[in-house]
Structure formats: C-alpha cells, structure tokens
Amino acid sequence: MKERQLVIVGGGPAGMAAALAARGAGVSDVLLLERDQHLGGILNQCIHPGFGLHHFKEELTGPEYADRFAGPEYADRFAVRVRGDAGIEVSLRSFAVRLTPDRRVSFLRPGALEEVKAGAVILATGCRERTREMIPIPGSRPAGVYPAGLAQKMVNMEGWIPGREAVVVGSGDIGLIMARRMALEGVKVKAVIEIQKTSRGLVRNVVQCLEDFGIPLYLGHKVARITGRDRVEGVDVVKVDERFAEVPGSAFSLACDTVLVSVGLIPENELLEMAGGEIDRRTNAPVAPEVNLTSVPGVFACGNACKVYDLADWVTRDSELAGRMAAEYLGVSPA
C-alpha cells in the first residue's frame, strides 16, 4: 500500500486552504482528493458577490475560474496556487469511500479503487442541506420542492429554471441568496417564511436579497402544508407563537409552483464516523475540545465539516490552522 504524508478529502475552500497551509508549515507530500471534475467545491455555484472581504480585502464571487474582466475569483485564487505546487497531488473525480482508525483511506476514481496509508488526514468534506423531510413539512410530495442549494446549482451551473412562482422556507443565507437569484431570473418570489422571530441569515443578505427586491419576509410563521399532487400548487402558511404552536385563525395560502427549503446545514462526517470518530448526534459535528480536532488521533476536520460557518473567509482562516495542526502532528517544520 502506498504511504502518503497528508491526505485531504475535499477540494473546496477548506481543503485547498488546509493543503496550502500544510505545505507552508513543512509538509512535503499532500494528496488532495476531490470528487468533482474541478476544485472549488460549492463555491463554483456561488456566482454572487460578497466573498473575500476579510481575507483579500476586496469583494469577489465564489467560483474556481478567473473572471475575464474582474480577474481571479475566490476559489480560483487558491486553486491556482494548489495546482502550481509540486508538493500537492490533486486527484479529481476521486471519491473517498472508507477511512479506518489507523488512517487508511480508500477512494474510487474511474476505473480504480485505491488505498493509501496516510500519516495524517484532514476531512474537508463540507456539509449537506437539511431538507423538508427533516422539519418535517406535512402535505403532499410533488415535484418542485428543492433544497435551496440544489436550486442554486440548477440555476447557476446548468441554466435550469425550476419554476415560475416560488416560496422560500427558512431564511438561511442560501435561501436569501436564492430568493434574489430567482427574482433576477424573472421568477416571482412570493415570500420567505421563517419560523424564528429573526432571520437566521446575514443582515446584509436580508437587506440586499429581500428588501431591495421587495420580497416579503414572514418572521414567526411556518409552512403548515404543501399542496399539489404532481407539481407544487401552493403552500399553507400559519403564524406561530413563542412555543411554535399555530396561532388559530392566522392561516393563509400562497399559490406557487416551487418551494425552496433553506433550513440549515449538516456537516458531512460519515467518513469520520466510519473511523470511529465521535459525532454530536444533534449537529453531526465532530466532538472535540477545539476547532479542527476529532476524537481520532491524526484525523482533523476543517471548514463546514467541522462546524457550519457563515463566511468563506472564516473557513479559510480556520482551515489554514488545520493545515498547520496536521504539520505539527506529523512533526515537520517549515523548510
């Protein structure tokens, strides 16, 4: 079995920042596994501005490509350096399927199943979206109900417009950004429904994505029911009290053909779980005394796999720390 000094799972902002920082801290051999055909991860579908204000002191969009007019975008600034570093092997279309407590990593790439023994492992696997099934929203199960991030991928990566009239459930940042994105594509966004008394997204997103586009935000409301047999026909909305109980007589209906669900993110830690790492059952984050650590020696988790961040800049900052922590674990120092 091949031995590698450091294996990083995930080529999004967290994995790339960790790889570069580990190199800077003296790690000479990094294998970076990315399941997609490109580096960049979820940033590739984030074509909206607002990235890099802290880290780069300028406003960028997310993707891994260089914009012809504005220059390199957020992920691209890392990807260029990662690709140019002879000490980092980038393995694309590579899907990690197994991790053992002694840090053997098995991964699939087209035509091969590989297994490597890693001195240290950094899990930069990101997170998945909570879905309608986890709230759960009663009613029928027609086409037209999408996690907001999936809708973002459809619109931004594929040019697929999922509907004509939409209601957004939950005021997470992806939901707010998608409300604006859909409005820009000519979709009538009828409302954002948030069960809490305040938005769970960034204030700037509430202002720039809803207020500027005249999209109503219903705080302290919930979607009580989705209707429509084959395709969404509407939602029933109801006001809730402090205990989230329905307020009688407050229900109203909104006709729509699309429901976008933005009700939170869940760290993806199934690999860590396979390796016997301890996971918080409520948040799905690793149980550890400090950021980036896990209960498995030599296995680190960074970025949204460690905890859900609101800004990519904080992912970068903490993931760079993870790269340095892995170097320290490996007992190396800058050349």
Next chain:
Amino acid sequence: MVRDVIIVGAGVTGAAIARELSRYRLSVLLLEKEAEPAFGVSKSNSGIIHAGTQNPPSSLKGWLCVEGNRLLREELARDLGLDFARCGQLIVVFDEADLPELEKIKREGEALGVKDLQIVDRRWLDAREPNLGPEVKAALYVPSAGIISPYRFVYALVENAVKNGVQLRTSSRVTAVSRSEEGFEVTAGGQVWRSRWLVNAAGLYADEVSALAGAPTFTISPRKGEEYLLDKKREHLANHIIFPLPSATSKGVLIIKTSDGNPMIGPTAHDTPDKEDLSTTDEGLAEVLAGARRMMPSVDRSDIIAYFAGLRPASGKDFIIRHEDSVPGLVNAAGIQSPGLTSAPAIAVMVADILKKRGLELVPKAEFHRLRPRPVHAQALFQIPLEETRRLIEKDPAYGDIVCRCELVSAQEVRDAVKHGARTLDGVKFRTRAQAGRCHGGFCTTRIMKIMQEELGLRVTDITKRGPGSELIKEERK
C-alpha cells in the same frame, strides 16, 4: 390484433399475474395508468412478507397469504434475484390479560399452515430485542415473516414478464371498455386494444374499471396509511418486524425493518374519500410516534428522515378474486389490501386457474425464462473483500463512478435502471436508491437528470419526478 388477455394495472397484483401468464403460449398486454409500474398502491407498501397470521382461516386472504409466502420463500425471491430477508415477526402484548388473544392468533395461524409459531416471554425478548420498552410483556414469535423491497419486487416481476413476451404499456389509463364479439375493446392511453379476456387488477380504481366493463359489483374505499422512515443509523433498532396486538380495523403501528436498512414506523389507518390523497399530517406523525414509542421508547422524532402516505384499496374484509358471471371473460382481482404483497404470487396462480376453468387454454411455452439476473449495486461492492471490489471495478470502470454518495450508487447503475425501464426520477430512485439517502438528492439530482437526458434523448424540461405533470424544470437558459 385480438390478444388473449389484457391485464389492467401494473402494481404487484397485475405484475404477478402477467408473470404467471407469461409461462404459457398467450399474447398478454399489461396496461398501467402511471408512467411506470408500481407507481400506484404498491410503491407505498411496507414491504412486509407476512407469514399468514391474523387472517380468518376461512378467508381468501388466509390461504393466499400462506401460499404466497411459500412461493416467495421457495422460488420467486431466488428466481427473480430479489433480497428477501427472513427476519421474522413479533406480535407484542402490553398486558398479560391479552395472552389468550395471542394464543388464538397462534391457533388460527397453525390451522392455516403457518409453521413454528411460538409464544415467548419477556426473558426471551430481552435476549433478542434489547430496545423493547418496559410495557411489553410477551409476544408471539412468527419466524416465517420477512421483508422485501415492494417496488423492486414489482419491477422484477414486470421485467421477467416482458422478457417472456408480455407487452407493457405505461401512461395508459383505461377510459372505456366495451364488449365485442371476440371479447373486450379497451380504450387506454388514446388507443383501442382488443382481447378475449380481461383481468382487472386496477388497485384503487378496480371498482371503476369493473363498472366500465359492465360489472359494478363492488366499491373500493381508500384507507390511508402514513409511514415514517428512520435514519439508517438506527438500522439495528429492531431485529424483527414488531407488531402490537391488532385492533379491529388495522394491524396497528408497527416497527418495520426495510430491505434498504432504514427502519420504518407506521402505518396509520384512516378512511378517506379521496383516491388521490397522499398527504401526510401532523396528527399522523404524532399517532405513529406514540405507537412506535410504546413498543420502543428510544424512537425519536429526530430519527425521521423521510415520510410518505399510501392508500389501501379496501373493499370489505376480504380480497375479491372472481370471474364476473354477468360479464363473461372478466376476472377481478380487487380489494387487494394487506397482505396483498405477500399474496400476489398466489393470487396470480389463482387467477390463471380461474381463466383456465373458464376456457382459456394454458399451454406451457417451450422456453420460459424463469430467472432474472440480480442487478449489480455499487454499495454491495463494499461489503465484499476489497480485492474483489478492485477487480470488479477494474473490469467495469463505470461502477466506480459514484453518482449518489449517501447510498453509493454508480453512474452505471443509473444507466442500467433507465435501460430496464426507469423513465422518471422516482423510477431511478426506487430501482437504485439514488436520491433516497440522507441528503434526499441534494447532491445527485442534477447528475441523474443529465444521465437520463443522455440515455433517453430528453430535453431537461421533459424530465419528471413521477410522470406527466410532475416536470422538474420549467425552462432551460444557456
């Protein structure tokens, strides 16, 4: 062309009848109103293969269930490449005063031929079902019950029937039936089909199809059941299918193992007038949770990852399987509610027998393809030694191209599913489990849609969740 037999409905009943008739030298047409087989009543089935207890000894349900269980166990599961987990069933009581009831179920089951029934005490249960709550006092152990994937059962039956010459027409709702000299003229999906015999296995709509054919002899009353799926992490919650002692109208809320690993809790049982009402409700969730938690208190609301509702096509207490003498040539297989999935193979034999008795000649084919190869699943590749996995992937690289990461489904499996008849996202999901995992398709939906576009030559705006009307994308912009 006048066919020998038209079967209406490609749910488990119609599919099993089609497969049974495909043994013989007959021309058979299977009509389905939905975009794919199993999209009606069958897709919401619990997947339990019942042993045959809890049915009156003199009923059709009673002996057909015992016989269907035997056919599945001894032949069909193996022949069709299906996973049939013989996990057994426990019927639990919360009060020792109910023990005579268990004894009665045991006696009636034994009279029908159910084997190895055993009343077990709390000590027996503690050793085998550590998660049972303190209220459970004793149980009837039913070892011959098991679980199967209901839709994969239907797909296997249909695929094998088609392989043996049955013609399948989907998206073909029967809108008119008239009598002709030779038999029947059936209008479905805008076409007129003729046949000598008509078998009605139309599930919720069996009463309407029978009436169209001239025999308004029964009505179907939908009874809704809501089911809630738990995370795979709770796979080992129960080792058996757990039933409470049944009530008059329902077998009660159960804890069900499924062939995909996720335990399921449910179903409710409430009559509804609406044959299209597949909605779930807050009340249903509360009822199911309470019922399940009484048997296993560690079941938590946060374990739930998916839910759905199905409608039982009930008509009185028993199945209706008969030739309608007022309409010669019409055979009804209706009111097939629980235990219909288990009974289907036996119902199929019974229907073939009725047709034969009424004059249809059943001449065995020289070559009947009894076997259906088991589909390859990438996930299974990781349950065998790693070296063997490596060899398989090197032989066929597409199995190493993972599309659905939660359930480890490869691009090749999605393509195979489309080749075997999947035409919708749900059809791909039911066949492969892609989109059925914890992210609910958040990561793989677009990739699957692209594969479907390639394989079927569709525009993205034509791809549906479950057939016409359930299109996913309204417009494509480039």
